[in-house]
Amino acid sequence: MSNQEVGGANRCFPELALWRQSPLAGFDSACTGGRAFHFLHGNGFCGRTLEPLARALGSATDHYMFTDLPGHGVAADDVSLDASQARAYTSDGAGQPDWNAMADAVADSIARRATGPVTAIGHSMGGVVTLLAAARCPELFSEVVLLDPVLFSAEVLLYQRLMRKTGLWQRTGLVKSVSARRASWPDKQSLAQDLRRKSLYRTWSDEAFDAFVEYGTRDRDGHRTLACAPQWEASIFGSYPRGLWRAVREVDVPVGIIVASESYPFIRPAVKRAVRKNSNIRQFDYQGGHCFPMDAPEHAARVINGVIAELNAG
Numbered sequence: 001m002s003n004q005e006v007g008g009a010n011r012c013f014p015e016l017a018l019w020r021q022s023p024l025a026g027f028d029s030a031c032t033g034g035r036a037f038h039f040l041h042g043n044g045f046c047g048r049t050l051e052p053l054a055r056a057l058g059s060a061t062d063h064y065m066f067t068d069l070p071g072h073g074v075a076a077d078d079v080s081l082d083a084s085q086a087r088a089y090t091s092d093g094a095g096q097p098d099w100n101a102m103a104d105a106v107a108d109s110i111a112r113r114a115t116g117p118v119t120a121i122g123h124s125m126g127g128v129v130t131l132l133a134a135a136r137c138p139e140l141f142s143e144v145v146l147l148d149p150v151l152f153s154a155e156v157l158l159y160q161r162l163m164r165k166t167g168l169w170q171r172t173g174l175v176k177s178v179s180a181r182r183a184s185w186p187d188k189q190s191l192a193q194d195l196r197r198k199s200l201y202r203t204w205s206d207e208a209f210d211a212f213v214e215y216g217t218r219d220r221d222g223h224r225t226l227a228c229a230p231q232w233e234a235s236i237f238g239s240y241p242r243g244l245w246r247a248v249r250e251v252d253v254p255v256g257i258i259v260a261s262e263s264y265p266f267i268r269p270a271v272k273r274a275v276r277k278n279s280n281i282r283q284f285d286y287q288g289g290h291c292f293p294m295d296a297p298e299h300a301a302r303v304i305n306g307v308i309a310e311l312n313a314g
Helices: 047-057 073-077 099-113 125-136 154-166 173-179 188-196 206-215 230-237 244-250 267-277 297-313
Strands: 017-021 024-028 036-040 063-068 118-123 141-147 217-220 223-226 255-262 281-289
Touching (some): 047 063, 047 118, 047 297, 063 073, 099 125, 125 141, 125 244, 154 244, 188 217, 255 297
Parallel strands (some): 141 255
Antiparallel strands (some): 017 024
């Protein structure tokens, strides 16, 4: 993917440099004094799948930070994908993914990389992790925009907790399906051809899909493989963020939550409840599916810039 222009937008974009800070990694542009944006991806993806969105969102003088969560993207190069060994970001002996540990790592990383408060944009799981980080370290954030975050209701959290405690989480349809997902192909071309036919990626823009192929997969033992192991992705789907609603009540920065019209049914009522719980949180609607930031990055960028303007207007 060229760092010069994308998708006909003819928008200059700064070069991105790889960084590593285990258990995280990612890509940043140089800090040039403009606005600072931090992007956090959803489960199974990687930060640079949001690069086309970023290109349409800001200008060449802005500071762009893309973070890959543990076991995802380029961060998968540094940490074991065996949940039993992933102590830095799991919270129990069975390898339950620890969303709060991830949030702490993300906040610490932003503090090291940014020179001031950032506009944080998180998609799906990345939205929830961003919210947890903002509740802990509000001084790092000027505003937060969450893109269809998987905000679990109290009922869903209870269900996830019980399923995890009993081990039944491994028998759910979603977890079984993700665990059995193909993870290796002979080469990058065959991987791209196969994934492009999948319903998950079929509607993605070419630029977002190409970014996933380039940075969300890697060469391993003579094959092209998913960077995020299906077993780790499935374990995240079978987990839950502890203290989520405490974070919702306590977050003390402007938060805009964009809810997709065609998404998980539990998200919208949970977001409505969050708005009632905290006056810093506002809800915005988007006509599209859960992966709208990758489906239509330029349109999503216009919506997000509108949300940022409304949050700043008070």
